[in-house]
Amino acid sequence: MKIAIIGSGIVGLSAAYNLANSAEVIVFERRYPLYGSSGRNSGGITPMLGSKELIELAKKSIRIYDSVQGEVNFNFLLRKDGYLKVAKNDADLDELEKEYHLQKSMGVKVREVDPYEIKNMVQGFNPKSVEGGFFGEGGVIFPWPVIWGYEKGCKERGVEIKPMTQVSEVVVEGGEVKGLKANGEFYKADFVVNAAGAWSNEISKLAGVELNNTIIKEEICVLESLKPFIDPYILNVSNGVYLSQSARGEVVGGILGKEVSNPETSSSLDFLIKYAKRAVEMIPSLKGLSVLRQWAGVYDSGKDGLPVIGETNVKGFIQANGLGKYGMTIGPAAGELVAEVILKGKTYDKFSPERF
Numbered sequence: 001m002k003i004a005i006i007g008s009g010i011v012g013l014s015a016a017y018n019l020a021n022s023a024e025v026i027v028f029e030r031r032y033p034l035y036g037s038s039g040r041n042s043g044g045i046t047p048m049l050g051s052k053e054l055i056e057l058a059k060k061s062i063r064i065y066d067s068v069q070g071e072v073n074f075n076f077l078l079r080k081d082g083y084l085k086v087a088k089n090d091a092d093l094d095e096l097e098k099e100y101h102l103q104k105s106m107g108v109k110v111r112e113v114d115p116y117e118i119k120n121m122v123q124g125f126n127p128k129s130v131e132g133g134f135f136g137e138g139g140v141i142f143p144w145p146v147i148w149g150y151e152k153g154c155k156e157r158g159v160e161i162k163p164m165t166q167v168s169e170v171v172v173e174g175g176e177v178k179g180l181k182a183n184g185e186f187y188k189a190d191f192v193v194n195a196a197g198a199w200s201n202e203i204s205k206l207a208g209v210e211l212n213n214t215i216i217k218e219e220i221c222v223l224e225s226l227k228p229f230i231d232p233y234i235l236n237v238s239n240g241v242y243l244s245q246s247a248r249g250e251v252v253g254g255i256l257g258k259e260v261s262n263p264e265t266s267s268s269l270d271f272l273i274k275y276a277k278r279a280v281e282m283i284p285s286l287k288g289l290s291v292l293r294q295w296a297g298v299y300d301s302g303k304d305g306l307p308v309i310g311e312t313n314v315k316g317f318i319q320a321n322g323l324g325k326y327g328m329t330i331g332p333a334a335g336e337l338v339a340e341v342i343l344k345g346k347t348y349d350k351f352s353p354e355r356f
């Protein structure tokens, strides 16, 4: 059996990793494996999410990260120092509380924290900047070694990864996938997997299948290194600002993204100004630090906030996209589901491409 996967982000590579022992797998990548948002994200990982499906995928993915690191002998620099969601107003805090009850009911370790407890957790935190929050399981993973590690694991298991190879056509005959064309060459395949992230709508069109995932652009930056003082990953759900500190002390943070009509990754001064104000309001000691670099990434989300995973009405054309803001958190489990769709013919109603 031949499987062609489009996209070498976390979804494409984890699908390839899980398929490698059962099929001949080729991964096509238009640029290079860190080009997509899997190489541009902030690495926040947590099961403190807002739906049963996402919580299950996140819990499973964290277990997978633990085991894949050993299997491929590559350190993903996964630091489980916790995840902190804070809110600036009662309405947002109420929303977090609803999520909290769902998370608790599913066995997630999470508890409510007041602003002064947060101040004790994060040195220099301004307790007046928030109304309260919830602290629980999770932490930060470094996305680059994750992708390098999966790449290594895939290659060791016989997967061919083709960088700088753009897919321009998905070949369909009689309602069935026959292969694809990339860099002008035809590749025969029994299955074509659309793991192209923010470009998945375009790829789907090539197969004649409608996909209307929301495309989101998100900006992020890195501040100069400081002696480590921020343990958890912090997300302020009221103004979208998030930050954490990397193992080498750099403060990495951004603002939750906004819907755009086309994937593009330009950076803006406007983002830096907003981020600086919001981050300094939360942790005043960040004032005056230099910005070392900034960038942007694009990702896609299923219209209802859940991933799109499953076979389409074109036989052999598989959607594996729409993972949204938590793609790094749920990517490894999503890759396993893609393998089960192909190898065992499984369907997942909540993620089905047919649900829209």
Ligand SMILES: Cc1cc2nc3c(=O)[nH]c(=O)nc-3n(C[C@H](O)[C@H](O)[C@H](O)COP(=O)(O)OP(=O)(O)OC[C@H]3O[C@@H](n4cnc5c(N)ncnc54)[C@H](O)[C@@H]3O)c2cc1C
Residues within 6 Å of the ligand: 006, 007, 008, 009, 010, 011, 012, 028, 029, 030, 031, 032, 033, 034, 035, 036, 037, 038, 039, 040, 041, 042, 043, 044, 045, 165, 166, 167, 168, 195, 196, 197, 198, 199, 203, 217, 218, 219, 220, 254, 296, 297, 298, 299, 300, 320, 321, 322, 323, 324, 325, 326, 327, 328, 329, 330, 331
């Ligand atoms: C700034 C930012 C911060 C984020 N923070 C977090 C976070 O803290 N936690 C979290 O869990 N998630 C986070 N995310 C989201 C997460 O990064 C994404 O959901 C996830 O990386 C999506 O992975 P993917 O494999 O679907 O897509 P991608 O990683 O984007 O990979 C898709 C690949 O497809 C390739 N491609 C496209 N078209 C073609 C073609 N025609 N032919 C061949 N290849 C093609 C692209 O080049 C790309 O490499 C963040 C994202 C951004 C941008």
